[in-house]
Amino acid sequence: MPDNIRARFHIAFPSERGQSFCLDVDAMLPGSGIIAIFGHSGSGKTTLLRCIAGLQKIDRGRLIVNGETWQDEKNFLPTHKRQLGYVFQEASLFPHLCGRDNLEYALKRSGGHCQPKMVQRVIALMGIEPVLDRYPDQMSGGERQRVAIARALLIRPRLLLMDEPLASLDMARKQEILPYLERLRAEFAIPILYVSHSMYEVARLADYLLVLDKGRVAAQGAVSDVLSQLNLPLGFGEEAGVVLTGKVLERDSRWHLVRIGFSGGELWLPDNSDLGKEALRVRILARDVSLALEARDDTSVLNRLPVEVCEIGAGSNEATALVRLKCGDSYIIASLTRKSLARLRIEPGMKVWAQIKSAAIVQ
Ligand SMILES: Nc1ncnc2c1ncn2[C@@H]1O[C@H](COP(=O)(O)OP(=O)(O)OP(=O)(O)O)[C@@H](O)[C@H]1O
Numbered sequence: 001m002p003d004n005i006r007a008r009f010h011i012a013f014p015s016e017r018g019q020s021f022c023l024d025v026d027a028m029l030p031g032s033g034i035i036a037i038f039g040h041s042g043s044g045k046t047t048l049l050r051c052i053a054g055l056q057k058i059d060r061g062r063l064i065v066n067g068e069t070w071q072d073e074k075n076f077l078p079t080h081k082r083q084l085g086y087v088f089q090e091a092s093l094f095p096h097l098c099g100r101d102n103l104e105y106a107l108k109r110s111g112g113h114c115q116p117k118m119v120q121r122v123i124a125l126m127g128i129e130p131v132l133d134r135y136p137d138q139m140s141g142g143e144r145q146r147v148a149i150a151r152a153l154l155i156r157p158r159l160l161l162m163d164e165p166l167a168s169l170d171m172a173r174k175q176e177i178l179p180y181l182e183r184l185r186a187e188f189a190i191p192i193l194y195v196s197h198s199m200y201e202v203a204r205l206a207d208y209l210l211v212l213d214k215g216r217v218a219a220q221g222a223v224s225d226v227l228s229q230l231n232l233p234l235g236f237g238e239e240a241g242v243v244l245t246g247k248v249l250e251r252d253s254r255w256h257l258v259r260i261g262f263s264g265g266e267l268w269l270p271d272n273s274d275l276g277k278e279a280l281r282v283r284i285l286a287r288d289v290s291l292a293l294e295a296r297d298d299t300s301v302l303n304r305l306p307v308e309v310c311e312i313g314a315g316s317n318e319a320t321a322l323v324r325l326k327c328g329d330s331y332i333i334a335s336l337t338r339k340s341l342a343r344l345r346i347e348p349g350m351k352v353w354a355q356i357k358s359a360a361i362v363q
Pocket of ligand 1: 013014021039040041042043044045046047048
């Protein structure tokens, strides 16, 4: 059975004022992991999820989920027959039912396919045992959302759709819920389509990234590949930056630092991570990377890597440019003023030193 999701949709919404919106997507997505769908407001992210859920009927759509055809020229599986879980921005729990009964409802919908062991596993995974006897208005926003995710899992979905599940939560609640999503990805082999506006969430969670712009696919691929591309139609602005995965080599408890190795070299980073982890995901923002022609010791910058300039593209304003740098098998990007680029005569093909002022462990 192929481990992928083939989604092809074309839909046009007419508008009275002549500003019709057209979604035109043809994508082959991985059949596991977290697939982030990113784009500006109005780029078509929710419309794409609705097409996948079968809520938006399209005549010539095509959707195959890990070998199972949900829609093609001849077939259209109605929403209730698609084995999918849908988690919305606001947890859509039944307000008159306690947490446990909300889960019970999902169990009935799963047609008794969910074993008690599985129910316990989901409750433990989402850490919701203490709130099961509370009604939704007696739970925090984060707790409601965790119950909503648990409910979606009990349907035993083959695909989980999440439409900005953290958008209505404050930063503290977001931080509280993100580890649960990471555990969900690690423990369940369900592909998750995760719509988000937040580049931080994408950097932290996504394995694969689909960028939508005005209803079309602007870029797609492994998250580290897409984030290192310059000249996407929608720049990432101040959030431009890459994600690298590295291996923990050493922990320095005196200075609270960790040394990680990746294909391009080594980095020292503030050690705010889970001590047990052997692999860490690191986000390096372009604005935290500067370039030097020679390796210099007399700076406060802890990390210096030999890199090759690959490409120079537009920055977030006229004064700046983004520079794509090859570092071993990885890429990083630097945001520099055009004046500095001219002064140092930086051009594609040059070998220079990237100085990384700061980088954050995101996972
Ligand atoms: N049923 C509809 N009829 C007409 N236009 C629609 C309909 N549904 C969505 N649209 C339009 O399609 C466009 C894409 O909407 P969609 O909700 O998919 O965007 P989005 O990327 O999810 O935006 P946001 O991030 O703001 O939620 C918008 O311009 C919207 O007004």
